[in-house]
Amino acid sequence: MAVNTKGKRKVRVKGRPYIWYVESKDKQVPEEGGFVNYTPERYLHIIATNKKFIVHYRLPQEGDSHAVLRVEGEQFPRQPGATEVQVPRWKHDSKPYPTNDFVRRLIGWCMSTE
Structure with a gap:
């Protein structure tokens, strides 16, 4: 089954096609007074067109x-079998919108595999 590409960006890495997009989600954090403060979280979703590589990067x-x-x-060669990985901070990840280069x-x- 193919990946829906409507409204999504395309990028090729080493000849392999990928689809990516950014999604905002509200995270509910209760404050001391019992009120809920909505903190937006943004996720970068990257999907290979054959659906063997799917990752969700929290910006x-x-x-x-x-x-x-x-x-x-x-398919995740860096840590086979991992479901969640901590990624080091890069200077390019602080931009409000990721670029194809990032x-x-x-x-x-x-x-x-390093």
């Missing part, structure tokens, strides 16, 4: 020491 906010990458696909770097990091 870090100021003060975060690392970012979190959730793995759903069966997505290529993230895919390259995921596909490396």
Whole structure:
């Protein structure tokens, strides 16, 4: 079954096609007074067109020491069998919207075995 590409960006890494998009989700954090403060969380979703590589990267906010990458696909050479990985902070991850260059770097990091 094919991946829906409507409204999504395309990128090729080492000749392999990927689809990516950014999604915002509200996180509910209760404050001391019992009120709920909505904190937006943004996720970068990257999917290979054959659906063997699927990752969800939580874009870090100021003060975060690392970012979190959730793995759903069966192909993840960096840590086989992992479902969640801590990703080091990069200077390009603080931009409000990721670029194709950042997505290529993230895919390259995921596909490396170091």
